[in-house]
Amino acid sequence: MDRNESLIRVRDLHRAYREGDRSRVVLDGINLDVPQGEIVGLLGRSGSGKSTLLNLLAGIDRADQGEVWIAGIDLQGGSERRRTLFRRTHIGFVYQFFNLIPTLTAADNIRLPLELNGAGTREAQVRVYRLLESVGLEDRGGAFPDDLSGGEQQRVAVARALAHRPPVVLADEPTGNLDAETGKSVMDLLARMVVEHGTTLILVTHSAAVAGFADRCLTLEAGRLSGDHDTTAW
């Protein structure tokens, strides 16, 4: 896919939630185009709808109106199962609270998306080791999340997000639970790896420093996107 061709295409996206008798509009006509390999920073206040937008991009939630296309796949039209399988192959996640599975070792956490995508045992083993090596944790593969520091956990989360080579990684405040120094090293890693893999990264953050890693930044406010957007998308 060409660098300038849209990997993510969002058109006139609306999403509202019911709160008692009232309806609260969270997304009010979002339009967005993100080409392959681009890092997009998504800014906005708490409750501005950033996580809702990520959910819609991941196919976890459905919009009330509008279209979401990722890699040519219509996420609004498919069944729950189809969207799950899409997520399995196309999306990687990095969360603020790491969300590693505490009962699995670091290596197993990375291995999980590979196995879900049908990787063979040997192939998975090699890939897991390479990823651990590239995030600097080649000697911690057997450790459980509880035994890792916050920075180490987030490194494992980054490796897991990229393990199955998804075209899109969604990162929700990936440094929000880390100190500034650790946060920077994790962001260095994440940015380096998405560039290496040619992955598109949607990066939700409050931090100006983290936003600095983005090719461009968008602000979500009152349900609409604004800011330093790429004009080719409009």
Place this chain on the structure above:
Amino acid sequence: MVNRTLLRGATAFHARHPWQAVLAVVAVALGVAMVVAVDLANESALRAFRLSAEAVTGTATHQLTSPPVGIAEHIYTDLRLRHGFRLSAPFVEGAAAYHGETLRLLGIDPLAEAPFRNWRSSGAGGGASRLLSEPDTVLMASLTADRMKISEGDQLNLVVSGRQVLVTVAGIFENENPQAIDGVMLADIATAQELLGSEGRIDRIDLILTTDDADRLARLLSQGMVLEAASAGTRNMLNMTRAFHTNLSAMSLLSVLVGGFLIYNMMTFTILRRRATLGIQRMLGVTRREIFLLVLAETLALGLIGSLSGVVLGWFLGHGLLRLVARTINDIYFAVNVTSLSFEPWLLTKGIIVGAGAAVLAGLGPAIEASRASPLEVRRRSSLERSGHRWAPWLSLAGLLVCGAGYGVLRLVERDLGFGFVALFLLVTGYAMMVPAAVLLMLRVAAPVMGGLTGVTGRFAVRGVSAGLSRTGLAISALVVATAATVGVGIMIGSFRDSVSVWLHQTLQSDIYVSVDGPGSDALLDPRVEGLMREVQGVDSLSTGRVVPLRTAFGDVDALVLGPGTHSRDGYRLLGDDIERIWPRLENAEVVLVSEPLAWQHGIRSGDTIELLAGTAGPLQVPVGGVFRDYSSSSGLLVMARALYERYWDDPGVATVGVRLDPAADPDELAGRLRMALSETGQDLRVSHAAAIREMSLEVFDRTFAVTRVLRWLTIGVAVVGFLSALLALQIEQAREHALLRATGVTPAGLFALVLSQTGIMGLMAGLLALPLGGLMSVVLIHVINQRAFGWSMETTIPPEVIPEALVLSLVAALVAGTLPALRMSRIPPALALREE
């Protein structure tokens, strides 16, 4: 006192997460329901028997008997007229069959009855007076008459002692408790004697005596007469069933134990979920004591709600159990007619106390845990699980000590049944305490295996069980106990059944048995029967038998009076002795044999001497030749040769004749010839093949254990509820991880399968861990409980189906309980993983 605001907070928590509390309440309710139902059914059956016995005993203070022959009629006349015991009444009792129902035929002297029993009869001329003036007349109990549509003036064709007799209903009678006399038919004593074939003899004389009168009468009595308090007979009968009722009660208490696990599980879980809140409360200055009392108050409240619901449920369950309990009592102890459950407030109160008490005991641990947590520590979720892992080995050690205590109780108190159950409960509880550590060990083995088979998701399933050990460990423990109970009871019943089957094959040495058809197993055969049978071609050898009650130094004992045939010897297996050596002495009337239960109950050994109260010869000392294995009676049996019996008791007659056939004879053909030859006696006789008797005996055996089977299933039901509760708790804890799996691309079906495989692993582990405990329980049940309760020893045989059954049962129980949580977890929104904590 518990702080009201804290209590409101706790109530709000349970209201917001109602299913955990509801399941705990259901578990307690089921446990209490079983206790209440068993108690009510037991008590109602016994109460019905007591009332019925009291209705027949009336106001008599004493009874004069002369077992087994009965009292010569003239003694009654002498007592009344010569010695002035005017408050006396003769009594004869037997059984009669009418339209398939067995009725009690009581022979009374209507003129002597008034001080004893308040029979109120209706009918022309008062009914009762017709008994004296008209032959072959009876009065029918009102309830029986209503049920069988019998009216005054009806002529009834009864079967008494195998003979058809025609009687006329002179009237209907009742007393203040018609239920207690349901199935009773009154006749004048002369009529009853004639119908029962006991002319000139009465079964007992009822008396109203002062202490002085009783002493005076005792001095007048001749050899063989027994004067005792009127209540003694009823008490002895009720004592016979004590072990049976104790066994049922123990089974019901097991379900309370399983319910207790559940309360503990639920409270630990709620504490875990409220740790942050508790931490804040501690930081705000709530004392440890207040938190302790708060948690305890919660468990008490849940226990009380569960107990009250259990009492209501128990009332309904009791109706079903009553039928089974009454049938068993009728099969193996005595006739009891009970159709309704009696309302016993103290039993309901006991149920509430047991349920609430178990809840409070189960809540102590979580309450202490909640109160000990420091304000800082309470905010860390994983600390509890880690401490759970740390505590598992210590808990095992404590469990080992509890098991040791159980073993010590077994060794120290060797005969008491109650202590036998205490030991069993200690062993079960101790073993259950070792289950969490065993689960951890098994998971260590299972993780690589599952990983190898299904990859990361398999390892995730296994480790999820290990990570939630504080809940999964307990749920598995509860299922282990319930499954082990089915294994233990299954092996015990299987071993018992096998032993009984082997014993029946050995005991029933004759090929064909002839006895009187109809009610009353002690009805005597026509004296011509034996002679007629000897004439039939194909008969090789005959043996005769009759069971009579004999008075011994330690109470009444059933004695089998045996007229041995050449084949009879092979029917006995002596414990620790050789029958070949003893048999000639038995035949020569030198020794008697005692059954194992009789020997156990009275500490009788081979070579001891038993004192029998013989008819005319006074106390008779008879040596015991040996102890034989016998499952026919839990109250014990004594075997003596007919020659010995007839030497001291003037009481000829046999109730059964056993026939050993010529090897060449055809059993069916010979049975036909016997029937034909015996038809001239005019008596209705039953000619049965040994195989049919064996089959019928095993049917009775199976019916006896029907109650146990029902209770076993209910215990499993409690465990399933416990499992469901634990899995729902796990669902909440693992919700985020499951959402993460969904977000990562695991489909709902994949997640469903994953969760179900997790519960399957738990069920399988429970099944595997239940096997050793089940084996241990069976050993205690067979060699301690059965031995102490009934005196029966038996060979242990493990029915082949027991082990796979246990594994399948626990697996299915876990999967049944796991289906709902698995369905709910598979529907978990993946967005949950993206939500901030």
